[in-house]
Amino acid sequence: MIYQSISEFVGDTPLLKLNKIEIPNNNSIYAKCEFKNPAGGIKDRFAFFAFKKLFKAGKINKNSIIVEASAGNTGLGVALAAIEYGIEAIIFVPEKFSLEKQILMRALGAKVILTPKDEGMQGANLRAKEFLEKTPNAFSLEQFSNKDNPRAHYELTAKEIYADLGKKIDYFICGAGTGGTFSGVASFLKEHIKDVKCVLCDPKGSIIGGGEKGESHIEGIGNDFIPKNMDLSLIDKVIKIDDKEAYIGLRILAKKEGILAGISSGACLSAALKLSENIENRNIVIILADSLQNYLSKNLI
Template structure:
């Protein structure tokens, strides 16, 4: 959603589906957080139109490109992604009438592939071993080959953190009446954590932001990249959209801990969220146990829906 059109959220009827983003609920965790003395609130981003937090970013990147005259009705949009941004761009491109090519590492779930295709986008798969860097390289190649094309590039596009600064952060401040102490967010592009941190630290300088990455690819904490099973985070490099100066702490989470917590969210709280959500909640539970965080309010971002991971064998093995 273009920054100047935030007021559209107050309208009872959206002009198209891209205007339906935002105002996702904050939900208190009860059962799995009953043994901690801090309040844990989860922001359930699957309530966005295409079921992830990336809907916000996708629409903002397209509308910013439109405003700056970088695209027209004949432009082919291109994006390398781990999945959610691809799905979000596919829904937004369909609503706005753009051609779209999504470049996705073949290691990501079958649900992601099908969702991208059902919205009418072209899907290009790259070797799993090359990860996100391989997808970026392929997207750049396509950009050179296709006339009148543009890579929106979520990993470096300022629209990514900006939409979270002016929209997501404001929702959190409004819904908590400003009584929020800690943000915990799994980090892929880092746009969510960066944007929210920029805004809330302006009004609450002691506000803490904790990033979560996969223990198998601890690039923030150790400068190391490697394979892991928490889809959508830890790309193996520091994106331009991640401002580490705004991050107060980074927690590495093991794949199995993320998976088990994802299942706990579903079975004990009734919240079907993705694996990166499980990683963030696992970290939040650890942070909530610290004596210094007694009675504090922790907000955790749940980026997407768990419906995108039902075919992931290692996750299903944990609950069958």
């Protein structure tokens, strides 16, 4: 098959049944392999979805500068979409996040501006807003509040999952950083499957799923604030996962299934295995949001 644009690579990712991992109580786990997107992560979907709408509406053009605060995956998606649409991208990234993502963003032509580690994502957001205010032609996708974020997953990710499994989905497990993936997919599934349960995989130290604020090294999910795109009413259950459990899940995916997925993917697998201890004969869908290549310097394997 011949493609004409990198945008054609976005979406239609595989849904893989995990057959080699020991799953308790005759449950089945299906993994949505979002690392197969062209920039290596699920945020490619939102970036291309939003860019297309903005260009069509005339809100951005070849002279625009896209400015975004990101832990990395949105930054990568934005950098790739910026190439497609021929505009400049500037990404504000907290220092604590993956070096590999920073390298890849720069490789895709984006300018990366690091913000202090202790300010977290809120600090990166604040500095991005300050830059926007003083820069002509600058525009932000505002991933934490832009309703096209959950809409992209409602229209695309969720429909792909539903097309593959239909009403056979009993549980959907996903983390939340901006809330876009969780809210978009959960909303669609609840509209179409009467008894589906949507489970938030939340790092210990994140307040999205409740609990005390603390430090987590599970990049891309969890936060120290509740994003506007996070619809808490869609959560049926919260499973808290610590760093060690996420790393164990990551290693299981690699060594049992041959899946080289990232830290949040390991967290979602661990959450699914925990859930499986208390249910029987159910189908569970999890999100594998990005690739292990983004975390090689962390020596997790």
